[in-house]
Amino acid sequence: MIRDITIGQYYATESIIHKLDPRVKVVCTFAYIISLFCFNQLSGYIIAALFFWCITKLSKVPFKFIVRGIKPILFMLVFTALLNLFWTSGEHILIKYGVITITAEGVKRTIFMALRLVFLIIGSSLMTLATTPNQLTDAIEKLLRPLNKLKVPVHEVAMMMSIALRFIPILVEETDKIMKAQLARGADFESGNIFHRIKSMAPIIIPLFVSAARRATDLALAMDARCYNGGEGRTKMKPLKYKKQDIIAYLIMLLYITVIIIAGKYLPF
Amino acid sequence: MKPFINAKGLVHEYSRRDEEGNVTGINRALDGIDIEVKAGGFIAVLGANGSGKSTFAKHLNALLVPTEGTLYVDGMDTSEQKNNLPIRRTAGMVFQNPDNQIISNVVEEDVGFGPENMGVPTEEIWRRVEESLKSVGMYEYRKDSPNHLSGGQKQRIAIAGIMAMKPKCIVLDEPTAMLDPSGRKAVIKTVKELNKKENITIILITHYMEEVTGADYVYVMSEGQVKMKGTPRQVFARSEELAKYRLMVPEVTKIALGLSKKGINIPKDILYPEELTDILLKIKSGVL
Numbered sequence: 001m002i003r004d005i006t007i008g009q010y011y012a013t014e015s016i017i018h019k020l021d022p023r024v025k026v027v028c029t030f031a032y033i034i035s036l037f038c039f040n041q042l043s044g045y046i047i048a049a050l051f052f053w054c055i056t057k058l059s060k061v062p063f064k065f066i067v068r069g070i071k072p073i074l075f076m077l078v079f080t081a082l083l084n085l086f087w088t089s090g091e092h093i094l095i096k097y098g099v100i101t102i103t104a105e106g107v108k109r110t111i112f113m114a115l116r117l118v119f120l121i122i123g124s125s126l127m128t129l130a131t132t133p134n135q136l137t138d139a140i141e142k143l144l145r146p147l148n149k150l151k152v153p154v155h156e157v158a159m160m161m162s163i164a165l166r167f168i169p170i171l172v173e174e175t176d177k178i179m180k181a182q183l184a185r186g187a188d189f190e191s192g193n194i195f196h197r198i199k200s201m202a203p204i205i206i207p208l209f210v211s212a213a214r215r216a217t218d219l220a221l222a223m224d225a226r227c228y229n230g231g232e233g234r235t236k237m238k239p240l241k242y243k244k245q246d247i248i249a250y251l252i253m254l255l256y257i258t259v260i261i262i263a264g265k266y267l268p269f
Numbered sequence: 270m271k272p273f274i275n276a277k278g279l280v281h282e283y284s285r286r287d288e289e290g291n292v293t294g295i296n297r298a299l300d301g302i303d304i305e306v307k308a309g310g311f312i313a314v315l316g317a318n319g320s321g322k323s324t325f326a327k328h329l330n331a332l333l334v335p336t337e338g339t340l341y342v343d344g345m346d347t348s349e350q351k352n353n354l355p356i357r358r359t360a361g362m363v364f365q366n367p368d369n370q371i372i373s374n375v376v377e378e379d380v381g382f383g384p385e386n387m388g389v390p391t392e393e394i395w396r397r398v399e400e401s402l403k404s405v406g407m408y409e410y411r412k413d414s415p416n417h418l419s420g421g422q423k424q425r426i427a428i429a430g431i432m433a434m435k436p437k438c439i440v441l442d443e444p445t446a447m448l449d450p451s452g453r454k455a456v457i458k459t460v461k462e463l464n465k466k467e468n469i470t471i472i473l474i475t476h477y478m479e480e481v482t483g484a485d486y487v488y489v490m491s492e493g494q495v496k497m498k499g500t501p502r503q504v505f506a507r508s509e510e511l512a513k514y515r516l517m518v519p520e521v522t523k524i525a526l527g528l529s530k531k532g533i534n535i536p537k538d539i540l541y542p543e544e545l546t547d548i549l550l551k552i553k554s555g556v557l
């Protein structure tokens with residue numbers, strides 16, 4: 001059923017990683033991504049891969065779910081790889097054929113760059129697989145709270161995100177309904193050139209906007225009726241609280257970063 | 270005793286404006302409403318489309334304020350801005366469209382939304398969420414996504430969300446209009462139980478006649494005015510007048526009326542199918 005589509009890609013299971021405070025997961029994912037740019041030799045990649053493998057095992061998320069995240073960026077990956085391969089100049093020329101030169105430095109850089117991108121993607125995939133969208137918005141709200149002082153409406157943005165999460169499936173279903181209704185009236189969305197097709201979308205987009213606007217006014221009334229008054233004076237049903245395991249997770253992350261930096265400095269390969 | 274809800278000469282005008290904000294037309298949606306409701310009562314408001322029911326309901330929650338006249342909810346004047354939040358705590362509101370009033374994508378979190386806004390402490394929120402989900406019979410769905418529930422179930426979640434705010438009164442604006450018959454029954458049953466067991470004042474707005482049979486008192490609205498009022502029996506006995514306001518009496522009452530027109534000696538104010546079968550059986554066996 002179309003209502004079953006999930007935003008994000010939460011993989012529901014019980015694991016230590018799932019139970020961690022979502023803030024830990026967001027912060028550590030960022031730290032991990034940054035760590036990928038702190039080294040430039042093979043040993044660093046080996047450490048990063050090992051670390052990632054351990055976390056994945058702990059999270060109990062099947063590996064095939066994690067690599068699925070690479071698919072949408074496969075094209076970009078290949079494209080940057082090719083750019084790196086052909087445009088890196090160096091001393092050790094491997095192949096020279098007309099304008100095409102491939103150097104040993106180019107090959108090395110290509111592989112490292114691709115690996116970096118892959119780790120970046122699967123790292124953030126793992127985070128979204130092990131954290132519900134709700135927890136993610138909660139974490140973002142709490143982590144960005146200091147920005148409140150700069151008059152950034154952090155609570156409001158988080159509220160908007162969570163409302164969007166609730167209404168996207170409903171609007172998707174509605175689009176489907178409107179499309180079928182217009183098809184029944186003889187609308188044709190498939191034929192004609194691109195401009196023609198874009199124009200034929202109007203009978204879907206307009207009713208969809210009208211209905212979304214009506215839902216928005218209704219929802220605003222309902223929120224008013226339930227005493228919603230912005231973030232001030234609000235309590236939380238599920239407040240985020242750091243527990244022992246979260247502190248340990250931070251410490252492990254710190255350890256990993258230290259190891260990566262030291263390895264980058266002192267290991268010869 | 271002072272009435273819990275007291276409307277006197279309530280008038281509400283919607284004004285249509287052009288782009289510059291000049292008033293181009295006035296629509297008098299409420300035109301001098303007088304309604305009194307006792308605490309713990311169950312009243313129903315009936316009326317055809319556009320009769321002003323929703324406009325009245327929104328006044329009870331201070332979502333709209335009177336253009337003229339006064340409305341007091343639990344002694345608080347709704348036209349004073351500072352009373353807005355206290356009034357919304359006292360009188361909860363359930364709307365027609367179940368999808369557009371559920372805010373969160375987990376059932377229990379949605380029920381907790383009102384108490385969160387009111388600043389209720391965390392443990393107390395959990396207690397209230399559990400209690401109100403149980404009282405509408407939806408406790409086992411607490412971890413689900415509302416998107417997977419039926420309309421009737423969603424409406425009960427919405428009611429639970431209001432219950433968790435511990436209001437003294439719940440206003441339901443056509444809560445069953447988008448539901449199928451079984452969903453409708455479940456919602457109305459829930460509402461009646463809340464009224465009986467928890468002594469919550471209920472104001473049920475509807476245009477389904479069958480739903481008002483349990484009410485203490487019924488108001489019939491048309492063109493922004495209260496045209497008829499009385500107990501359900503008193504109101505339904507006047508079926509010709511109801512038809513004038515584009516309302517129809519329940520099926521059973523209609524059958525009884527038809528029979529009595531045919532010369533059978535039967536009361537005109539029958540509300541329940543069991544009542545009718547009872548009387549018909551008595552007539553058949555010659556008791557009546």
Ligand SMILES: Nc1ncnc2c1ncn2[C@@H]1O[C@H](COP(=O)(O)OP(=O)(O)OP(=O)(O)O)[C@@H](O)[C@H]1O
Pocket residue numbers: 283284296297298316317318319320321322323324325
């Ligand atoms: N926001 C608005 N702006 C202008 N006019 C409005 C607005 N809302 C309602 N009205 C008008 O006020 C009158 C009463 O509307 P109201 O929604 O209260 O009726 P209702 O009895 O709830 O009808 P329904 O059974 O369709 O829900 C109608 O004539 C309607 O057109």
Ligand SMILES: [Mg+2]
Pocket residue numbers: 322323324442443
């Ligand atoms: Mg209405």
